[in-house]
Amino acid sequence: MLKRKLSVMYEKKNRFYYGWIILAISSLGHFFSGPGQTYFISIFIDYYVVDFGWDRSTVSSLYSIATLLAGLLLFTVGRLSDRYGQKNIILIVATLLGASCIWNSYLSSLWMLFIGFFINRLTGQGSMTLLPSIVLPQWFNKKRAFAFSIMSMGGVIGSAVIPPFNTWLISISSWNFVWRLWAILLWFFFIPITAFFLYNKPKDLGLLTDNKIIDVIEDVSTLHIEEQTESWTLIEAMHTKPFWGMLYCQILVPMITTGVIFHFFSILGSKGISASSASFMLSLLAIISFPITLLAGHFLDRFKMNYVIAFISLLQLMALSILLLSKSIHTFIFFAIVQGTAIGLQHVSNGVVWPNYYGLINLGSIRGFIMTATVVSSAIGPIPFGLTFDIFASYQVAILIMMLLSGIGIFVGLLSPKPKKP
Numbered sequence: 159m160l161k162r163k164l165s166v167m168y169e170k171k172n173r174f175y176y177g178w179i180i181l182a183i184s185s186l187g188h189f190f191s192g193p194g195q196t197y198f199i200s201i202f203i204d205y206y207v208v209d210f211g212w213d214r215s216t217v218s219s220l221y222s223i224a225t226l227l228a229g230l231l232l233f234t235v236g237r238l239s240d241r242y243g244q245k246n247i248i249l250i251v252a253t254l255l256g257a258s259c260i261w262n263s264y265l266s267s268l269w270m271l272f273i274g275f276f277i278n279r280l281t282g283q284g285s286m287t288l289l290p291s292i293v294l295p296q297w298f299n300k301k302r303a304f305a306f307s308i309m310s311m312g313g314v315i316g317s318a319v320i321p322p323f324n325t326w327l328i329s330i331s332s333w334n335f336v337w338r339l340w341a342i343l344l345w346f347f348f349i350p351i352t353a354f355f356l357y358n359k360p361k362d363l364g365l366l367t368d369n370k371i372i373d374v375i376e377d378v379s380t381l382h383i384e385e386q387t388e389s390w391t392l393i394e395a396m397h398t399k400p401f402w403g404m405l406y407c408q409i410l411v412p413m414i415t416t417g418v419i420f421h422f423f424s425i426l427g428s429k430g431i432s433a434s435s436a437s438f439m440l441s442l443l444a445i446i447s448f449p450i451t452l453l454a455g456h457f458l459d460r461f462k463m464n465y466v467i468a469f470i471s472l473l474q475l476m477a478l479s480i481l482l483l484s485k486s487i488h489t490f491i492f493f494a495i496v497q498g499t500a501i502g503l504q505h506v507s508n509g510v511v512w513p514n515y516y517g518l519i520n521l522g523s524i525r526g527f528i529m530t531a532t533v534v535s536s537a538i539g540p541i542p543f544g545l546t547f548d549i550f551a552s553y554q555v556a557i558l559i560m561m562l563l564s565g566i567g568i569f570v571g572l573l574s575p576k577p578k579k580p
Contacts, residue, residue, distance in 0.1 A: 175369035176357070177297035181305050183356050184290035185312035187248065190348045192316045193259055193340050194282015196419050196536075197440065199275070201324050202262075204423075205333045212268065218420065218544050220268065222537045224275035225283075229533025232284045236292070236526015244293045244522075245356045251289065252349050255281040259341035263334040279533065287313065288529040292522050295513040296359045299367050303510050307455035310505035314451045318444030325437065389517025390579060392524050400464075403574030404511055405528060407467045409535035410567045411474055411504040414560045415497070417539030418481070425481070425543075425553050426490065435487050439494055446498025447505070454506035463511050464574045470507065471567030473500035478561045482554060508532075515576050 192198045199221070206212055239247045258277035265271055290309060298305040327336045360366055395401045418425065419440070426436040458466055477497035484490050512524055546555040 173369065176363055176365060177305075177360070177367075177369065179355055180293060180297050180357065181308055183352060184294050184309045186348060186351065187286050187290040188309060188312035189316040190252070190255075190344060191282045191286035191313065192320045193255060193337075193344075194278040194280075194284070194286065195313075195317070196283070196416050197317045197321055197444075198282075198324065199278065200420060200422070201321060201328070202333050205328070206265070206271065210266075212271075215544060215548065216268065217271070218540055220272045221275050221420070222541055224272055225279045225537035226534055228276055228280035228284055229530050229537060231280055232288060232530040232533055233523070233526040235280075235285050235288060236522040236524075236529065239289055239292055239526075240520070240522035243358045244289045245352070245358055247285070248289045248352055248356065249349060251281045251285040252344050252352065255286065256341040256344035256349075258282075259337045259344070263337035263341075283536070284529055284533050288525055291509045292525055293356070293358060294509070295518055295521060297367060301368070301455075302513065303458040303506065304455035306506045306509040307452055310451045310454075310502075310509065311448070313505060314444055314448050314502065318441055318448065321437065321440055388579070389519035390524075391520050392527060394579075395516045395524055398577040400515065400574040400577045403464075403570045404467065404515065405531055407471055407567045407571045407574070408504070408508050408511070408528065409532050410471060410563060411500055412532050413535035413539040414474060414478070414564070415501060415539070416536040417541075417543045417556070417560070418497075420540040421543045421547070421553065424547070428553065429485055431487055431490065439487075439490055442491070442494040443498045443501065446495050447502035450499050450502025451505055454503050455510075457503070458507060458510055463507065463514065463576065464571050466503065466507055467511070467574065468568050468571030470500050470503050471564050471571055473497075473503070474567070475561055475564035478557050478564060482557045482561070 203214070203217055206217060207214055235247065235251075254277060258274055258281065261270070261277070262274040265274060291306075294305055294309055295302055324336050327339070357363055390398075422440060423433055423436045426439065427433070431439075473496055477493055477500060480489065480493040480496060484493055508528075512528060513521055516524055542559055543553055543556040547553055549555075
């Protein structure tokens with residue numbers, strides 16, 4: 159057995175921890191997932207319909223199919239990150255996302271649109287949010303919830319800033335230019351920073367999680383005993399009821415949010431709300447979720463995870479109820495407040511629950527599976543809204559269905575406490 163003198167771990171005070179650099183890059187990764195997110199792509203839909211004469215249902219269907227196919231590949235992305243390291247995969251993904259932005263700037267046919275949707279959803283919405291959530295727990299344990307709060311702020315800031323920024327750029331240039339600008343930002347800003355400053359694990363720099371250092375101990379293997387005994391394989395996790403309960407609750411908000419946001423201008427338009435007001439409400443969602451995301455870590459540290467997840471489902475149910483009954487811009491503000499709160503809490507809880515429930519060793523495979531399910535649910539989200547509108551000329555039936563699913567989520571969350579490994 160390999161033996162040598164090592165130290166007993168303890169907190170090293172007054173020393174800068176490189177994990178904060180990792181946190182900043184992870185947050186930046188969430189921000190630059192923007193070109194693959196619905197709030198980014200939805201801005202271009204009306205221009206595609208007008209410029210190319212494509213009908214909205216066709217574009218919506220292609221988007222959902224592309225999202226579904228991209229989601230099915232995310233499990234592979236997670237496994238590749240476990241094998242080759244998150245940094246290498248992030249660099250490849252960011253390069254492909256930039257290339258997709260260039261591709262989208264030259265759209266001229268539906269098959270090009272489909273390929274653009276597919277690569278954007280796989281690399282942006284999927285991989286650029288998945289990979290940082292695998293890196294970050296390696297660096298933080300005690301402050302994991304707080305770290306995920308800060309990381310999620312990158313996505314929140316992106317969803318608040320990018321839509322009006324892109325809208326303004328289109329008004330003074332063209333939608334083609336906006337796509338090319340984001341390719342430049344990815345290739346010449348995000349990728350160099352990641353290449354120079356990102357490290358997969360603290361041990362790559364001779365550090366330990368939470369800035370601990372080492373003092374005298376005989377057996378090096380004992381340093382990792384706690385991590386190993388608390389970690390589950392994907393198969394082991396799938397044999398526990400809390401895994402499926404948490405999975406259901408975690409895909410609920412992304413599915414509903416994607417469906418609502420994709421049809422947001424139409425939903426509000428059907429209630430007499432102007433496009434400019436709808437754009438304001440979209441930004442307000444992000445603005446509301448900003449402080450919620452920042453405070454979510456403290457909230458998650460104080461309450462049991464399954465109680466928090468049940469509360470998020472309750473918030474989602476309340477938001478849909480308001481959306482169903484709202485008829486003026488003033489009542490839609492309440493929708494934005496409640497939905498923004500649900501989104502903010504869900505962003506952070508989704509990152510924290512899996513390492514807390516199932517450990518770090520196989521986190522890439524577990525998170526890859528979860529992300530696949532999340533993206534697939536996001537692909538399904540817009541479909542019931544589109545179908546019910548085509549059939550009933552109203553979104554009420556779709557909203558009622560989503561309310562039922564949210565109500566179920568409350569009970570499923572309560573019944574999904576942290577599992578104990580046999």
